[in-house]
Amino acid sequence: xxxxxxxxxxxxxxxxxxxxxxxxxxxxxxxxxxxxxxxxxxxxxxxxxxxxxxxxxxxxxxxxxxxxxxxxxxxxxxxx
Numbered sequence: 001x002x003x004x005x006x007x008x009x010x011x012x013x014x015x016x017x018x019x020x021x022x023x024x025x026x027x028x029x030x031x032x033x034x035x036x037x038x039x040x041x042x043x044x045x046x047x048x049x050x051x052x053x054x055x056x057x058x059x060x061x062x063x064x065x066x067x068x069x070x071x072x073x074x075x076x077x078x079x080x
Contacts, residue, residue, distance in 0.1 A: 027034050035058075042058035045051075 038058040042054040045054035045057065
């Protein structure tokens, strides 16, 4: 019984690591799509009357990040 519980815990830890890794990959490769999905979820939450959760999921973007997708690479390029 203890071995089965330990194995299950190991699977849970690996599953969490895989999901976190996939989320990071998607965010790095497709920032515009992630931002659009977050905004769509936030709009649905606002319509359902949950503004605090909506602001947490999709906080208001700055003007620079909204123009290009949010990587904020413009700030580092201007310093070169």
